[in-house]
Amino acid sequence: SQQGEEDPQALSIQEGENATMNCSYKTSINNLQWYRQNSGRGLVHLILIRSNEREKHSGRLRVTLDTSKKSSSLLITASRAADTASYFCATGGYTDKLIFGTGTRLQVFP
Amino acid sequence: NAGVTQTPKFRVLKTGQSMTLLCAQDMNHEYMYWYRQDPGMGLRLIHYSVGEGTTAKGEVPDGYNVSRLKKQNFLLGLESAAPSQTSVYFCASSYQVLTYEQYFGPGTRLTVT
Numbered sequence: 001s002q003q004g005e006e007d008p009q010a011l012s013i014q015e016g017e018n019a020t021m022n023c024s025y026k027t028s029i030n031n032l033q034w035y036r037q038n039s040g041r042g043l044v045h046l047i048l049i050r051s052n053e054r055e056k057h058s059g060r061l062r063v064t065l066d067t068s069k070k071s072s073s074l075l076i077t078a079s080r081a082a083d084t085a086s087y088f089c090a091t092g093g094y095t096d097k098l099i100f101g102t103g104t105r106l107q108v109f110p
Numbered sequence: 111n112a113g114v115t116q117t118p119k120f121r122v123l124k125t126g127q128s129m130t131l132l133c134a135q136d137m138n139h140e141y142m143y144w145y146r147q148d149p150g151m152g153l154r155l156i157h158y159s160v161g162e163g164t165t166a167k168g169e170v171p172d173g174y175n176v177s178r179l180k181k182q183n184f185l186l187g188l189e190s191a192a193p194s195q196t197s198v199y200f201c202a203s204s205y206q207v208l209t210y211e212q213y214f215g216p217g218t219r220l221t222v223t
Contacts, residue, residue, distance in 0.1 A: 004152075033211060035214075040217075041216060041217070042114075042200055042202075042214035042215050042216045042217055043153075043200070043202075043212075043214040044214070045211035045212065045213070048210075048211055088152065088153070090212075096141065096158060096160055096166070097143075097155055097158065097168065098212060099155075100145075100152045100153040100154075101152055102150060102151065102152040103152055
C-alpha cells in the first residue's frame, strides 16, 4: 500500500516560476526523501530530511516537513525546462524499506 | 564507477516463459531492492536484500523469486510470466537503510503477451 500521496498529480508552469508539490503520509517516519524521475529513466535522489528537521535546502530545492500534520512539501524555485520530470516522495520508517508515493508530474514550459 | 546497472533493458515474453533480470552495483552497498512501476501506481517493492545471501519479501512478491549470491548482484526471476507482470522493473541499492538514499538503475521494460 502507498504511504505517500503526492499532490497535485500534475503541474504545469512557465520557466522562471516556482513549483510546489506536497506529500502526505500515514505513519511515523524516520526520514522523508524526494526523488526525481525523467521520462524513461531511473529515479534520482534529490534530498533527504530527517524526522527531527523542519526545513532543508539544496540549491534551488527547499523541502519542509511537518510531522504533526504528516506532510512534506518540495519547492523548486526559478524552474527551468530541464526540471520537467516526475517527482516522488518516499518515507523511511524504522524498517528496511522505503515506501514511495504515486508522484507529481511537473511540466515546465520554456 | 557505473553505479547500478540492469540487464536487459527491454524484453518481450510469452505467457508461461521464464526469465531472469540481473542487477549489479559497484558501490559496495549492503542493501538491494527490486521494484516494479506501473502507470498511476508509483513504485512497489517486490523483494529486497539486506546483505549477501539474504532476501526478504516486499509488498508484491507473488510470481517472483530473487537471489543474492554475491554482494554486488541481485537477480529477479519470473518462473512463469503472466500478462499482469508487464511493467517497468527497477533495481536500487543503498549503503544503509534508515538514513541513506537509494541509487536506482535505468530500468527494464518487460512486456508479457
